[in-house]
Amino acid sequence: MQGRAGRALAELAGRVRRLTATDLGPGPWAPPAARPASGGSSGSHARTADARTAALLDGDVRTQARRVAEILAGAPANAAAPELPPHADRGRGPLLAVLVEPGRRAGPGAAGRAAALAAEVGGSVAALLGAGGPGACAAGTWGADEAVFVVGGHVEEDVACAVAQWCADRLPVALLAPATSWGREVAARCAARLGAGLVGDATDLAWRGAVPGLTLVCAKPVAGGASAEVWATSAVQMATVRPGVLPLPQPRPAERIPTGRVVAPVTQRLLRTDSEPDPGVDEMAAADVVIGVGRGVDPADYPLVRELAAALGAELVATRAVTDAGHLPHSRQVGITARSVAPRVYLALGLAGKSTHMLGVRRAGTVVAVNVDPSAPVFGAADVGVVGDWRPLAVALLDEVPAASGAHAAGL
Ligand SMILES: Cc1cc2nc3c(=O)[nH]c(=O)nc-3n(C[C@H](O)[C@H](O)[C@H](O)COP(=O)(O)OP(=O)(O)OC[C@H]3O[C@@H](n4cnc5c(N)ncnc54)[C@H](O)[C@@H]3O)c2cc1C
Known part of the structure; x- marks a missing residue:
């Protein structure tokens, strides 16, 4: 069986040709010579993401939790909502x-x-x-x-x-x-x-x-x-x-x-009998606080994370490692191959902070990371860091949250 598959692959390899966009000739894939684009000679180029450096919180877990609660309550809102231009006449300009x-x-x-x-x-x-x-x-x-x-x-x-x-x-x-x-x-x-x-x-x-x-x-x-x-x-x-x-x-x-x-046209080539595409998209997009969980959070502890999310009014998202393992739905994955979120505060629990994940949160206002490993990349992509186990921090944070919310509501 393997021999047959191997032979088939070898035969296929001989039939595969590598083509570039130029080989394909004119078309929407072509380099923009056909179009008067100013600057750049190809259809894409890359620039590096902006880095953050986490200020690490010291003190015992209770002190750290109190500080995280203060950040959750007082972190500034994301950039002010842009003002729309006045209505334009239909059909005017492009x-x-x-x-x-x-x-x-x-x-x-x-x-x-x-x-x-x-x-x-x-x-x-x-x-x-x-x-x-x-x-x-x-x-x-x-x-x-x-x-x-x-x-x-x-x-x-x-x-x-x-x-x-x-x-x-x-x-x-x-x-x-x-x-x-x-x-x-x-x-x-x-x-x-x-x-x-x-x-x-x-x-x-x-x-x-x-x-x-x-x-x-x-x-x-x-x-x-x-x-x-x-x-x-x-x-x-x-x-x-x-x-x-x-x-x-x-x-x-x-x-x-x-x-x-x-x-x-109603072609009736496809009939939709039921669908719930991308559950949570709207909620994640609009969330003020988002908690991201990684492989460092044992699924047995998800009830604690959910309790924390409920107390903070937060949406829950995850790394690909978590969703690939089936612990949370793929619609909750954030990162380069998934969704983006732009909350006021992103609380990253037990996740490494690989760039493939953090690209999905680059528009977050304040990023708080909790990781046992001080050399975890997440501390180079967060504003505030706690080096330690996420679990006792979450438990202590639950005690602090109502006090922090009250302080925020009182404008302190
Ligand atoms: C092409 C490509 C696309 C990808 N796209 C995405 C994507 O869109 N989104 C995405 O998320 N990933 C993506 N990935 C995967 C990504 O590169 C990482 O492998 C993944 O994000 C790692 O997930 P993780 O941080 O949960 O797991 P790990 O890398 O295993 O990290 C777990 C972290 O938890 C910490 N930890 C362990 N126990 C505790 C504890 N008790 N308390 C606190 N911290 C603890 C550890 O120190 C570690 O840093 C992609 C990869 C590739 C190759």
Whole structure:
């Protein structure tokens, strides 16, 4: 059996050819010579993530817990919510489109950033809204200048068909979709239909160049703690954006915005009978405090972690080591190959702090790490550190939390 497999592999190896983007010729994958992007001669480059250095807490575990409680209560809020530009006229300047997943709250960050990008180039934003999602008015408060309802078919394949048709008609310079299971399904199919370049999992967006040669440069976490800049060279530049990484804007006053609709065919090639995609995405994206657990936390102790999370009003996430072992769902994994969170405080318990994990929390306000190993990389990616066992610290913290919350509520 092995011999047959070995022979098959050897035969396959002889048939595998290595091709570069240049070998493939013109297309959305090509280096941006075809597009007037200013700076850079390829479709991506990387820069290193910003490092933090933990101030280690001394004293006994009770003193450390009291200090952690104070930090949890008093750590400053993340950067103030950005103000949205005023509404732009529909059809003015370059058009940006934002695809909003039905039934999700994590849409305003992308719409808000799209509004800011549109304002930079005198353009406008269209929100593409599915059935059962937010209405036109809500989309307007997040940054949209017009709302387009996708009616008819609602499975991803059908929605993608309608969105691609709308893009072919209206030619937006960019289309943003959420980096969720639904968003990836729709965006990938839509990109294939349009022949558009699609950047997956963007964590930030900026323009390069000027109208009419705008290039949407997307930041994307890559291994080694770096952030790569990636862009597409197609007419419609597409990106999926991680929920929770872009700051929520201050909502605009509710106002009527122009609406339209696009009809998705009901192909019935796919039927959805049941789904609960990406549970917890909205909650994790909006969490004020997030507790991350690693392999240093014994699953038998999860009830204690959950008690702490409940006391702090925190969401629970984990490293890949934990989710791969099946101790927590994959939807709770944070890092380069998973989700991002941007809480005011990230409390890392018994996790090594590898860059592949910490990239997912780089937008956290204050990072507090607890690890028995003083040389653990997490202390080079945290603001405050406790060298020690997480368990007694968590127990002592539970005693401190109500006092700390009271002090915060009293403005102390
Ligand atoms: C391509 C690629 C992509 C990846 N993507 C991701 C990703 O998206 N997200 C992710 O998380 N990982 C990712 N990983 C895996 C990542 O590199 C690490 O292997 C993983 O994050 C380690 O998980 P951990 O810190 O829980 O486990 P470990 O590395 O085993 O660390 C456990 C830590 O707990 C400490 N500890 C033990 N007992 C205690 C105690 N009682 N109290 C306090 N501290 C204690 C130890 O000192 C140790 O530092 C990826 C890896 C690759 C190769």
